[in-house]
Amino acid sequence: MNIQGKTAAEIVDCVRTLIQGGQAVAGDALPPVRELALALDVNRNTVAAAYRRLVTAGIAVAQGRRGTLIRDRFGAGEHEGGTAGTPLLDLASGNPNPRWLPDLAACLKTGPARPRMYGEPTVNAALERHIRDWFAPDCPAGFEVDLTHGAVDALERLLAIDLLAGDKVAVEDPCFLGSIHLLRNAGLQAIGVGVDAEGMVAAELEAALAHGAQAVIITPRAHNPTGCSLSARRARALARVLARHPHVLVVVDDHFSLLSGAGYHSVIPRAARRWALVRSLSKTLGPDIRLAAVASDAATSRQLRRRLAPGTAWVSHLLQDIAEAALTGAANVALFASARADYLERRSRLEAALRAHGVGHLAGGDGLNLWIQLEGDDHAVALSLARQGWLVRHGAGFSIGKPARGLRVTISAIEDAQCDRLAADIAHNMGINPLPARPGSR
Numbered sequence: 113m114n115i116q117g118k119t120a121a122e123i124v125d126c127v128r129t130l131i132q133g134g135q136a137v138a139g140d141a142l143p144p145v146r147e148l149a150l151a152l153d154v155n156r157n158t159v160a161a162a163y164r165r166l167v168t169a170g171i172a173v174a175q176g177r178r179g180t181l182i183r184d185r186f187g188a189g190e191h192e193g194g195t196a197g198t199p200l201l202d203l204a205s206g207n208p209n210p211r212w213l214p215d216l217a218a219c220l221k222t223g224p225a226r227p228r229m230y231g232e233p234t235v236n237a238a239l240e241r242h243i244r245d246w247f248a249p250d251c252p253a254g255f256e257v258d259l260t261h262g263a264v265d266a267l268e269r270l271l272a273i274d275l276l277a278g279d280k281v282a283v284e285d286p287c288f289l290g291s292i293h294l295l296r297n298a299g300l301q302a303i304g305v306g307v308d309a310e311g312m313v314a315a316e317l318e319a320a321l322a323h324g325a326q327a328v329i330i331t332p333r334a335h336n337p338t339g340c341s342l343s344a345r346r347a348r349a350l351a352r353v354l355a356r357h358p359h360v361l362v363v364v365d366d367h368f369s370l371l372s373g374a375g376y377h378s379v380i381p382r383a384a385r386r387w388a389l390v391r392s393l394s395k396t397l398g399p400d401i402r403l404a405a406v407a408s409d410a411a412t413s414r415q416l417r418r419r420l421a422p423g424t425a426w427v428s429h430l431l432q433d434i435a436e437a438a439l440t441g442a443a444n445v446a447l448f449a450s451a452r453a454d455y456l457e458r459r460s461r462l463e464a465a466l467r468a469h470g471v472g473h474l475a476g477g478d479g480l481n482l483w484i485q486l487e488g489d490d491h492a493v494a495l496s497l498a499r500q501g502w503l504v505r506h507g508a509g510f511s512i513g514k515p516a517r518g519l520r521v522t523i524s525a526i527e528d529a530q531c532d533r534l535a536a537d538i539a540h541n542m543g544i545n546p547l548p549a550r551p552g553s554r
């Protein structure tokens with residue numbers, strides 16, 4: 113890589129020119145600081161300052177002993193959602209079962225829709241009251257309520273309030289795809305924190321904060337992809353860690369709250385200065401509703417409202433009318449309870465089928481997906497399953513640090529016979545001698 117320049121600004125401009133011209137591509141390593149300083153006959157501090165600017169601008173990423181690498185800022189990566197036109201049985205989408213989504217058109221007809229104008233309050237009064245009652249048991253006193261265009265939009269706006277490109281954010285590893293793309297696009301550095309059956313590991317969070325993480329995103333229930341939920345014990349341990357770092361922004365992404373079979377255990381310290389609890393309606397009302405409720409401390413709320421001003425970027429009051437009717441209607445409340453039970457039952461059936469065929473290392477948990485931990489090549493297993501008619505996700509796309517090895521299977525609409533067939537095929541591709549399939553199951 114032919115880098116030229118005598119000042120930090122000239123070095124930065126040269127690297128940008130090399131990238132734009134195709135002479136430096138994502139993944140390329142910049143020369144070590146000492147080596148480039150000798151080649152350019154400049155002070156090492158000059159090169160170090162240039163590299164810091166490149167990282168802060170999101171052009172490069174610091175990888176410790178691996179050096180500083182050109183960041184892939186334009187790669188599409190993996191995203192949630194179905195694969196249009198696939199002949200495979202799609203168990204990779206992460207979608208809810210349409211059977212359990214309420215009739216939103218009927219919700220819109222429950223009352224007259226009056227026109228709203230610029231400058232009106234950003235949150236409907238009745239919906240705000242409902243959200244306050246919903247969040248109150250789980251939040252510190254004095255919280256404020258806002259709405260965003262979904263959970264990822266909430267995370268993006270919250271992180272943008274105080275963080276700058278190049279700042280570090282602690283996230284679970286493996287991690288939700290939306291969070292991975294958000295951090296990458298914002299030029300933020302993700303620090304992976306391991307998870308186990310009880311959720312994010314407290315000791316690893318402590319290490320991430322010690323390494324300079326300015327914010328943490330925690331999934332309290334139905335972690336994606338593993339399905340784990342925080343135990344009460346783990347939540348207390350995480351809260352103790354966060355209490356020792358009061359400057360850190362704590363964002364809790366409780367995306368599966370209305371459908372979860374697990375209890376909510378708060379990690380937000382009582383004296384937390386900067387915090388937010390986000391609850392999306394995408395799994396409950398459908399992904400196209402694009403609405404999430406956010407509770408936060410008053411200062412964070414004020415800054416969030418500047419980014420959702422009533423004259424520019426508020427969440428549509430028409431969507432709020434629909435959400436209010438859907439969340440408060442007795443028939444829909446019963447529908448949500450049925451959905452919760454159904455998702456847990458489908459998960460249980462697939463887990464039982466996998467165990468019957470000798471497949472262990474199941475993460476268990478909650479949510480729309482089941483995680484199968486693998487020791488070997490999960491990508492090869494996923495490809496073999498595709499040849500047998502199944503579309504599932506393997507672990508690489510969810511990884512922050514060391515690649516996660518496993519399969520994520522969306523269980524929201526899987527049927528009994530499919531459970532047994534899939535379990536037999538997974539066992540075969542893992543090299544496990546499968547039990548005979550049930551008569552008529554194939």
